[in-house]
Amino acid sequence: MKWPQSVLSACTLAHCAQGVQALNFTGLQSLVQRQIPQHSDGFIFKSLDGSGDKYTIVDTPEKVHSITISCTSLSACARGLYTYLTDVGNVDIWWTGSRLNQIQSPLPPVEKSISGEAIVPLRYHFNTVTFGYTTAFWNFDKWTNLLDWMALRGINLPLAWNGYEHILVEVFREAGLSDSEIEEFLSGPDFLPWNRFGNIQGSWGGQLPMQWVEDQFTLSKQIIQRMVELGMTPVLPSFTGFVPRALPIHYPNASIVNGSQWENFDTSLTNVTFLEPFDPLFSTFQESFIRKQMTAYGNVSHVYTLDQYNENDPFSGNLTYLHDISAGTIASLRAADPDAIWLMQGWLFFSSSAFWTMDRIESYLGGVEDPNAMIVLDLYSEAQPQWNRTQNYFGKPWIWCELHDFGQNMGLEGNLDELTNGPMTALNSPGSSMKGMGLTMEGQEGNEIVYDILLDQAWSSSPLKIADYVKSWVSRRYRTTHTPADAQNAWRILSTTVYNNKDPNSQATIKSILELRPSLTGMVNRTGHHPTLVPYDTNTTVLPAAKLLLQASNSNPHLRHIPEFKYDLVDVTRQLLVNRFIDLYLNLLNVYNSSSTSPNDVSSAGSQLVHLVNDLDRLLYTDESFLLSTWILDARQWAGNGSQANASYAAYLEFNARNQLTLWGPDGEINDYASKQWAGLVGEYYSQRWDMFVKYLADLKANGGVYNDTVISKQLLSFGQDWQNRTWGVTEDEISGTKGDTFEVVRELLQTWG
Ligand SMILES: *[C@@H]1O[C@H](CO)[C@@H](O)[C@H](O)[C@H]1NC(C)=O
Ligand SMILES: *[C@@H]1O[C@H](CO)[C@@H](O)[C@H](O)[C@H]1NC(C)=O
Ligand SMILES: *[C@@H]1O[C@H](CO)[C@@H](O)[C@H](O)[C@H]1NC(C)=O
Ligand SMILES: *[C@@H]1O[C@H](CO)[C@@H](O)[C@H](O)[C@H]1NC(C)=O
Ligand SMILES: *[C@@H]1O[C@H](CO)[C@@H](O)[C@H](O)[C@H]1NC(C)=O
Ligand SMILES: *[C@@H]1O[C@H](CO)[C@@H](O)[C@H](O)[C@H]1NC(C)=O
Ligand SMILES: *[C@@H]1O[C@H](CO)[C@@H](O)[C@H](O)[C@H]1NC(C)=O
Ligand SMILES: *[C@@H]1O[C@H](CO)[C@@H](O)[C@H](O)[C@H]1NC(C)=O
Ligand SMILES: *[C@@H]1O[C@H](CO)[C@@H](O)[C@H](O)[C@H]1NC(C)=O
Ligand SMILES: *[C@@H]1O[C@H](CO)[C@@H](O)[C@H](O)[C@H]1NC(C)=O
Numbered sequence: 001m002k003w004p005q006s007v008l009s010a011c012t013l014a015h016c017a018q019g020v021q022a023l024n025f026t027g028l029q030s031l032v033q034r035q036i037p038q039h040s041d042g043f044i045f046k047s048l049d050g051s052g053d054k055y056t057i058v059d060t061p062e063k064v065h066s067i068t069i070s071c072t073s074l075s076a077c078a079r080g081l082y083t084y085l086t087d088v089g090n091v092d093i094w095w096t097g098s099r100l101n102q103i104q105s106p107l108p109p110v111e112k113s114i115s116g117e118a119i120v121p122l123r124y125h126f127n128t129v130t131f132g133y134t135t136a137f138w139n140f141d142k143w144t145n146l147l148d149w150m151a152l153r154g155i156n157l158p159l160a161w162n163g164y165e166h167i168l169v170e171v172f173r174e175a176g177l178s179d180s181e182i183e184e185f186l187s188g189p190d191f192l193p194w195n196r197f198g199n200i201q202g203s204w205g206g207q208l209p210m211q212w213v214e215d216q217f218t219l220s221k222q223i224i225q226r227m228v229e230l231g232m233t234p235v236l237p238s239f240t241g242f243v244p245r246a247l248p249i250h251y252p253n254a255s256i257v258n259g260s261q262w263e264n265f266d267t268s269l270t271n272v273t274f275l276e277p278f279d280p281l282f283s284t285f286q287e288s289f290i291r292k293q294m295t296a297y298g299n300v301s302h303v304y305t306l307d308q309y310n311e312n313d314p315f316s317g318n319l320t321y322l323h324d325i326s327a328g329t330i331a332s333l334r335a336a337d338p339d340a341i342w343l344m345q346g347w348l349f350f351s352s353s354a355f356w357t358m359d360r361i362e363s364y365l366g367g368v369e370d371p372n373a374m375i376v377l378d379l380y381s382e383a384q385p386q387w388n389r390t391q392n393y394f395g396k397p398w399i400w401c402e403l404h405d406f407g408q409n410m411g412l413e414g415n416l417d418e419l420t421n422g423p424m425t426a427l428n429s430p431g432s433s434m435k436g437m438g439l440t441m442e443g444q445e446g447n448e449i450v451y452d453i454l455l456d457q458a459w460s461s462s463p464l465k466i467a468d469y470v471k472s473w474v475s476r477r478y479r480t481t482h483t484p485a486d487a488q489n490a491w492r493i494l495s496t497t498v499y500n501n502k503d504p505n506s507q508a509t510i511k512s513i514l515e516l517r518p519s520l521t522g523m524v525n526r527t528g529h530h531p532t533l534v535p536y537d538t539n540t541t542v543l544p545a546a547k548l549l550l551q552a553s554n555s556n557p558h559l560r561h562i563p564e565f566k567y568d569l570v571d572v573t574r575q576l577l578v579n580r581f582i583d584l585y586l587n588l589l590n591v592y593n594s595s596s597t598s599p600n601d602v603s604s605a606g607s608q609l610v611h612l613v614n615d616l617d618r619l620l621y622t623d624e625s626f627l628l629s630t631w632i633l634d635a636r637q638w639a640g641n642g643s644q645a646n647a648s649y650a651a652y653l654e655f656n657a658r659n660q661l662t663l664w665g666p667d668g669e670i671n672d673y674a675s676k677q678w679a680g681l682v683g684e685y686y687s688q689r690w691d692m693f694v695k696y697l698a699d700l701k702a703n704g705g706v707y708n709d710t711v712i713s714k715q716l717l718s719f720g721q722d723w724q725n726r727t728w729g730v731t732e733d734e735i736s737g738t739k740g741d742t743f744e745v746v747r748e749l750l751q752t753w754g
């Protein structure tokens with residue numbers, strides 16, 4: 001069951017006319033033009049014979065100040081360009097923006113040629129839910145920078161979900177369903193990933209307008225074309241089986257069941273209706289779906305994302321049943337596209353491990369007989385690998401994925417050692433069918449170093465040396481030839497402590513209790529999925545790092561103008577404050593619990609908490625990357641701008657944007673799952689909740705009442721329901737941008753909370 005190398009050539013994943021095509025560098029030249037316009041003719045790309053992903057970089061022999069990059073694949077050339085820009089040019093492109101145009105002029109020579117080669121054929125990007133937590137409201141400008149970021153880092157297999165609903169709606173219409181039957185099925189714009197997963201159906205706060213579906217389809221065509229131009233094979237959607245409740249009315253004899261309940265949602269919003277893949281109707285829908293998709297985007301990919309049981313257990317655990325489900329699914333894909341490859345997230349085998357016994361996993365994966373017809377994402381490899389308990393997914397090719405971030409929560413954390421050594425060990429283990437490495441973060445936020453290092457490891461045949469890696473990463477990030485020692489020291493501390501987290505119970509961004517619904521119990525030291533346990537000592541890590549960064553900005557004032565430096569200073573100070581919050585919270589509990597204290601003591605202990613929350617809000621307001629308004633304005637933009645704006649559509653979009661951050665569901669079904677430390681949200685929402693909680697405790701103290709979590713919880717829920725219905729003004733000046741000076745605010749906060 002060996003996966004032949006040739007199977008993973010660009011021509012196997014995508015459609016190629018005949019054999020290997022000559023590489024078309026138009027997309028890469030456009031990337032250079034976009035990112036480094038002053039050197040738009042400074043790079044020559046050439047095809048190189050050979051398999052795999054290899055590149056070579058040399059000074060162009062016949063032309064000074066010009067660089068020639070040769071490669072066996074477009075992705076390898078993009079990575080070659082990146083290697084030149086970062087290693088020779090000391091510039092990079094970040095989530096905070098591209099600094100590539102700050103490379104020196106004329107272009108620095110390579111002198112001695114540089115070569116590189118990917119150690120795995122697949123470099124993957126995205127979790128299905130990243131399309132809800134991060135990119136839900138993005139326009140093509142934001143996508144442009146991310147796609148360049150991805151291509152340069154060598155990603156060649158990204159998920160491409162936008163536009164799914166356009167195709168799906170067409171399939172359902174063709175099947176005879178009415179628009180209202182279809183609309184009842186679809187979820188809100190930033191909740192679509194869970195609709196696609198069959199976790200939820202329908203919406204709260206209004207139905208998804210068809211305008212959204214059409215606008216996303218337009219966006220999708222741009223994204224997919226750009227992916228292809230940049231050497232990436234988009235992983236396209238397919239028909240999953242999840243259908244509107246009304247389907248059985250039109251097809252009374254079809255094999256249709258209800259899925260399981262998701263996260264306490266009411267049955268009307270979950271138990272999603274599922275057309276079983278062994279029913280011929282499933283194949284009919286699949287063929288229709290794939291034909292329409294090919295017509296829309298061209299023949300750009302053979303790889304299809306398809307998840308039927310993500311946090312949604314099968315109707316039956318019968319082994320034959322599970323085998324028949326996957327056999328029917330792959331047959332439907334292959335009938336529509338004879339070279340189809342099914343890509344699935346492996347999260348279910350971890351999250352629902354009680355259901356997914358070994359024999360069930362084997363039956364389900366075994367329904368796909370051709371080992372080359374499936375790729376499994378080992379979704380949480382850095383903490384909860386499943387490949388090693390499933391005999392390498394019973395021989396199916398799989399990808400080592402870093403999950404790390406849930407719900408786009410914020411909190412410094414990482415395990416650099418595992419991210420470099422872990423994939424190498426898996427790749428070299430006996431019988432390994434690992435074929436790729438990639439990122440499956442739920443939300444793309446902060447901690448950029450932990451994502452960079454994994455993508456860089458994919459091009460290094462030995463584990464990266466962490467100390468050297470961090471040093472050059474910092475030097476590039478702060479774009480100075482001589483990065484101040486203080487800044488390097490700050491990162492040396494962080495990389496050996498916060499980013500050297502070996503605690504198996506807190507392998508993910510550490511969630512701050514400040515963002516959780518206040519309660520007397522159960523807040524601190526949570527472990528597992530959403531850890532609140534802080535696995536390092538703040539006083540010897542985050543605190544000195546913040547001080548050192550501030551010091552660096554004093555001795556080297558030019559650092560103040562580097563957006564990534566400012567971002568990091570805010571981020572580290574933010575972490576200091578939220579960690580300090582835990583101490584204040586525990587103090588409040590003690591004061592409340594003590595028989596010798598008064599209601600005033602409770603209020604004054606509580607006011608310290610609220611003071612800190614408001615300080616945090618002030619800090620976040622100083623940097624554009626930490627604003628609630630960005631998320632909300634990104635949502636509202638789809639309703640048009642200025643006098644053209646459709647006010648009720650804008651309010652609908654804003655409700656959805658706010659609900660996901662807070663209640664996540666009509667009644668707080670997964671309350672605070674996707675919480676954020678954003679200016680505006682912290683000051684308007686979390687601050688109010690803590691204030692209400694403190695008042696509640698002080699009142700109990702005064703009246704001798706007994707704490708009742710249900711009572712305070714209801715009050716806070718009702719406040720949340722009110723808050724999410726608010727809307728921002730439609731004129732620009734009513735919308736807050738940044739305010740305050742980062743360096744002054746940090747100096748003051750380090751005095752208060754240091
Ligand atoms: C190369 O790709 C560009 C778009 O990226 C396209 O316009 C052009 O026709 C392609 N050239 C060839 C020779 O296929
Ligand atoms: C459903 O099956 C019944 C019994 O086999 C048959 O009489 C009926 O025509 C079928 N209905 C449809 C819509 O195929
Ligand atoms: C699925 O659930 C809905 C809503 O409760 C119910 O009306 C329907 O009969 C169920 N369908 C099946 C196939 O069980
Ligand atoms: C919803 O799923 C749960 C199991 O998760 C099940 O107990 C319940 O009967 C289902 N309801 C419907 C209407 O299918
Ligand atoms: C796409 O591929 C299908 C079969 O795989 C073929 O029938 C169709 O002609 C192709 N379309 C284009 C535009 O190349
Ligand atoms: C599983 O389903 C098959 C086919 O429907 C059936 O023959 C078999 O008896 C079932 N097995 C069990 C253990 O229920
Ligand atoms: C798989 O690897 C993880 C991480 O190293 C380890 O915790 C786990 O016990 C392993 N599982 C099996 C079945 O070997
Ligand atoms: C949380 O865990 C730490 C050790 O990791 C311990 O020192 C501390 O007492 C715990 N705090 C509470 C409130 O349980
Ligand atoms: C950390 O420093 C704070 C402020 O000086 C102090 O109150 C706290 O006890 C220290 N914590 C530890 C674990 O040393
Ligand atoms: C409050 O005090 C009681 C007994 O004095 C103790 O059992 C309980 O754990 C304390 N609770 C908190 C939150 O400190």
Ligand SMILES: *[C@@H]1O[C@H](CO)[C@@H](O)[C@H](O)[C@H]1NC(C)=O
Nearest residue numbers: 706707708709710711712714
């Ligand atoms: C807490 O309040 C709820 C709702 O008001 C009530 O139903 C419940 O009995 C109370 N619990 C206790 C322990 O008093």
Ligand SMILES: *[C@@H]1O[C@H](CO)[C@@H](O)[C@H](O)[C@H]1NC(C)=O
Nearest residue numbers: 205206655721722723724725
């Ligand atoms: C919030 O808005 C929704 C949708 O417009 C409405 O149904 C609901 O009643 C409002 N809730 C509150 C608490 O105002």
